[in-house]
Amino acid sequence: MKRYLYLWHRWLGIGLCLFMALWFFSGVVMLYVGYPKLTPREHLAHLPVLDLQGCCVDLGSALAAADPDRSPSSIRLSTVAGTPRYLLSYSGGSNVAVDARTGRRLGPTDHNQAVASAHQYDPLAPARYRGLVQEDLWTHSRALDADRPLQRVQLDDAEGTLLYVSGQTGAVVRDASAVERGWNLVGAWLHWLYPLRGIGLDGLWSNLVIYLSLGATFMALLGTVIGVLRWRLRKPYRSGSRSPYRGFARWHHIGGLLFGVLAITWIFSGLMSMNPWRVFSSAAPLNTAAYQGGVLKAEAFPESAQQAIARFADEGFAVRELEWRLIGGTGYLVGHDGAGRTRLLADGEVLGRLPKAVLDRAAQAVLPAVKMHSEQLDTYDFYYYARAEQSMLGHLDKRLPVLRVRFDDPQQSWLHLDLYTGELLGVMDQPRRASRWLFALLHSWDWLPLLERRPLWDVWMIVLSIGGLVISVSGIVLGWRRLR
Incomplete structure (x- = not known):
């Protein structure tokens, strides 16, 4: 033997x-050095303050122009290539851009628009068009699928930044500096065996x-x-x-x-990161659609974009991106500034955070017949914590306090809800909590006494x-x- x-x-x-x-x-x-990505903070830092002078068409017109037969999963108003655009995402489909001034749905991004988006990202750096790609070394992430194909633009800045611009909306969706690209050849690209792809x-x-x-x-x-x-x-x-x-x-x-x-x-925990044979997939995934309380439609948002920007400005808050969000059937406009801070607008009132009771009611609608427990976390714990930005999920903002909701369903499902925006940050059931132990803890030692x-x-x-x-x-x- x-x-x-x-x-x-x-x-x-x-x-x-x-x-x-x-x-x-x-x-x-x-x-x-992590795999290249455009973090939310980087995205907002490179946006100008929203200028809605002579703008915009109302939300209903934008939705009709984008796709009158489907409801979007998210709606944002941002500046792309120097002009305000509604950016809409659809479950399982490509992202869509609507010109906020004309109300016209925009077609595929051409190289001139890509270069204009690069100039907005860095007005001081000369930009060179590098062509159209479906997928390359730095864009294997499935999170980019709704924006493919991608336009590449090289900036002649100190970092040698390579930008990827959405072929659907014209927005910059990824940046990769020369340092990131160089180290990733012996880093994440090698670690995840990406040479086998393509x-x-x-x-x-x-x-x-x-x-x-x-x-x-x-x-x-x-x-x-x-x-x-x-x-x-x-x-x-x-x-x-x-x-x-x-x-x-x-x-x-x-x-x-x-x-x-x-x-x-x-090595075993690296194996677990691949979710082999779907061992961490729920037999009955929790359907969280009821948390929103309906579909995103114009009738849920009485304030216009111009009114929202003006109200935020009255509070000394300079908005760079506006987001429409539905929570428990109530419409909220969320403003984001260049530092990643947020404010909410509902019924003309500007809020820093949502009341816990509002999120509790919206969460209970997910499983109305199941007993629910909610608690506000003021410190990080084993299941909710922040990581360094270069780590795989470190770009996700883990703000405190946060609301944790636990259901007494067969899967013992948990929800984490952002009190600042009402966003559903994630669902954790028993299989996903097992993944927290067998992958995140064993592979990257995500253990607070060490991380802190x-x-x-x-x-x-x-x-x-x-x-x-x-x-x-x-x-x-x-x-x-x-x-x-």
């Missing part, structure tokens, strides 16, 4: 140690990552068992050492004993990564020697 343990570990290692070394090295890069393997990419991770987990588990079996606690070997190996084999043995368990948890004590978290992650590199690089050398 022992012989088979050695053989399985050896031949799996020859095939998989290279992937492990790439994962550990690229993981360290990802601690500080070469005809896109349909197999998910399964390739899953089964490579599964094989690597099994290999590391076998290696840990063998390492313990070969370590002599009582009687040393003739050499006087507790390990029978020398050179790279000794590094591999001792490194595996010190870091093997952590390597197993890291940086650089302790950094030291912990880097030391563990070095340990993983010792195991995998020594394994590569041993594997190459065996093959040779």
Whole structure:
């Protein structure tokens, strides 16, 4: 039996140690440089203050021009390429832009409009058009699907920023600096095995990552068992050492004993990030449509965009983007400024936050026959916390306080509701809370005592990564020697 343990570990290692070394090295890069994305704060910081002089057509006209047969999932008024535009999103469809001055639905973005959007993003930097793409190295994210195809514009700024402009609305939807692009070649792009995409393997990419991770987990588990079996606690070997190996084999043995368990948890949690075989998908996903209390339509919003901007200005709040939001059947206009702050307007009154009772009523409508408990969180906890902006989900604003709603349904569903905008931030049921343990905790050590004590978290992650590199690089050398 022992012989088979050695053989399985050896031949799996020859095939998989290279992937492990790439994962550990690229993981360290990802601690500080994330996959390119345009964060909400960056988006707002590059917008001018909304100027509605001689503007705008009413919301009803904009909705009719965009798509009279469907209700949008979101409505925003923003400045695109120097002009105000209604930006509408539809579930499962492409985003739509309507010229706020003429009420005309805009067609596909051409290269002139793309360059104009780039000039709005940075008026001081010369811009060069780089062509149309459906998907490339820095735009594999499915979040961009509603904006494809994408227009690329290169800015001649200090950061060497490459902009991606929506082919549907003309808005800038992604920026990637030269530093981000360079480090990502050995960071997230490598870590997520994105080199396998775009070469005809896109349909197999998910399964390739899953089964490579599964094989690597099994290999590391076998290696840990063998390492313990070969370590002599009582009687040393003739050499006087507790390990029978020398050179790279000794590094591999001792490194595996010190870091093997952590390597197993890291590879396994990486496997869990792919939601293999849909283990974290709910059998009966919670339908949250009732939280909104209806469809987005003009009748729910008596104030016009001009009136909303004027009321916010009276309060000293300079709006850069306006959003229409429906909560429990009541319409609210949400203003965003350049720093990411928000204000709400309802019935002519400007609010900093929504009353808890308003969100409680809207949340109860999701499951009206189920008992509900709600609490206001004033500090972060294990299930609601902020991450650094470069991390995978760090761009999502996790403001405090936040409202947590718990339902006594079979899935024990939770909702997190933003008191500042009324936005439904997410649904957590039992499978998703399991993912919080098996992926987020084990893979990136999202544990508040560490996250709140940086650089302790950094030291912990880097030391563990070095340990993983010792195991995998020594394994590569041993594997190459065996093959040779």
